[in-house]
Amino acid sequence: MASDRLNSMWTRAVSAGRKGQPILDNVPFEFDTQASGILNWIKDRGANFVTSCTEEQQNAIAALLTKKMRDGHTVDELARMIRPCIGLTAGQAAANAKYYDNIVSSLRKEHPRMKAETIRQRARDAAQKYAERQHRERAFLIAQTESAFAYNRGADESIRQAQEQGYLGMMKKRWSTSGDDAVCTICSALEGTEIDMDSEFSFGGRVLFPGHRMLPPAHPRCACAVEYIEEEPPIKFIESPIMTGDKWIDNFIEDYDNSLIYTNGDESMSTRLLISHDEVKYEKDENMGVPFLYNSDRDVISYNPYAENANDYDMRFALTHENAHRVDCLSLHSWENENFRQAMDSTALLIMSNPEALEKLLQNDDYANDFAFNDLMSSLTRGKANDMLLVGHSEEYLESDYRRSLEVFADITCIDMGESAVRKELDGILKELYEAYKEVVAWKSLES
Numbered sequence: 001m002a003s004d005r006l007n008s009m010w011t012r013a014v015s016a017g018r019k020g021q022p023i024l025d026n027v028p029f030e031f032d033t034q035a036s037g038i039l040n041w042i043k044d045r046g047a048n049f050v051t052s053c054t055e056e057q058q059n060a061i062a063a064l065l066t067k068k069m070r071d072g073h074t075v076d077e078l079a080r081m082i083r084p085c086i087g088l089t090a091g092q093a094a095a096n097a098k099y100y101d102n103i104v105s106s107l108r109k110e111h112p113r114m115k116a117e118t119i120r121q122r123a124r125d126a127a128q129k130y131a132e133r134q135h136r137e138r139a140f141l142i143a144q145t146e147s148a149f150a151y152n153r154g155a156d157e158s159i160r161q162a163q164e165q166g167y168l169g170m171m172k173k174r175w176s177t178s179g180d181d182a183v184c185t186i187c188s189a190l191e192g193t194e195i196d197m198d199s200e201f202s203f204g205g206r207v208l209f210p211g212h213r214m215l216p217p218a219h220p221r222c223a224c225a226v227e228y229i230e231e232e233p234p235i236k237f238i239e240s241p242i243m244t245g246d247k248w249i250d251n252f253i254e255d256y257d258n259s260l261i262y263t264n265g266d267e268s269m270s271t272r273l274l275i276s277h278d279e280v281k282y283e284k285d286e287n288m289g290v291p292f293l294y295n296s297d298r299d300v301i302s303y304n305p306y307a308e309n310a311n312d313y314d315m316r317f318a319l320t321h322e323n324a325h326r327v328d329c330l331s332l333h334s335w336e337n338e339n340f341r342q343a344m345d346s347t348a349l350l351i352m353s354n355p356e357a358l359e360k361l362l363q364n365d366d367y368a369n370d371f372a373f374n375d376l377m378s379s380l381t382r383g384k385a386n387d388m389l390l391v392g393h394s395e396e397y398l399e400s401d402y403r404r405s406l407e408v409f410a411d412i413t414c415i416d417m418g419e420s421a422v423r424k425e426l427d428g429i430l431k432e433l434y435e436a437y438k439e440v441v442a443w444k445s446l447e448s
């Protein structure tokens, strides 16, 4: 079917429409030519096209069957005239019939003795050749007009997609003629007209499909285009953690946010965490070797769903841990607190002087499977107990007092904010450390 062949032409023209937009030259977005807007337009246009061809066909035949034509020609003659005109417009068919009649009358005048049948035969041959030329013209015109429809719709769709993805803000469209002498009066009247993206230009003629007047072409052979102008830059999304748009992390963020409201942990710290989490920025980094990392230089929490074991993580632990790093780095500076440092050293000594006690604790599944507890034991002992533990940092990493303090602080926060059985150790082996921790949390006012 004609519309099937036109489909690929429409699709190519749609892609060309995106490439023709200077405003998108430096925008790194991918144009989705399979977006439903464009696919629907091509589908509807195909259906409309067939209908309008059928209509034109009927009009063309009707033009050949007017009273004047019926009176002047035999049925056989009319049938033979109609055949080459199938596929032409009414105007073309009428022109073809007129051409036939002219040939007949001039042959009669110039060759009075020629047989009537011979005259009709010659006129038919000439009209047939003329019809072939008319067919080619019509095919060319259809291809040109349909490409222009699709090109302009592709351009419009790409602008809309770029807007949706936040690359472009509020746009308007301006009618732009090709600027050469061939511009007709319809289009020169439209030149420079500026309207909103969803408004229609005012030009006459039959509406061929919904939204026909939103874009060029205004008529067959119209070579006009639309220039897109950005009126206002895009609204930047508020960098709220709820808004990353990545479902993987968003689910965990929501769960973590809720957990902060109902925690039994230190009130001052949970407030700090809540405030911090409202302004934290999560950033996906698929090249990162670990699933989560707080980058204090750039103040972002990087995450990588594809990192090893990323999906085995206790997400509430991970998010609390990184958020605690952020609070510590930005305002508390646990590593500068003398009491906290001493408490870390004495707790580490307590653990290392009695490794059997730790081993015994780890026989309890609640302890063995607790990320915060394991990471805390690893950090306090500077990696010396890692063999026994589920997770931990390396000895080299923990050589630094600053890093050890960061990790211990974050892990105590996780235990305090959580509901795990380990929490009772805050009043047990972690008592001294927890007292020092609360001092760190309280030692700087909330405003600092």
Ligand SMILES: [Zn+2]
Pocket (backbone or CB within 6 Å): 177, 187, 216, 217, 218, 219, 221, 222, 223, 224
């Ligand atoms: Zn035009």
Ligand SMILES: [Zn+2]
Pocket (backbone or CB within 6 Å): 321, 325, 406, 407, 410
């Ligand atoms: Zn950490």
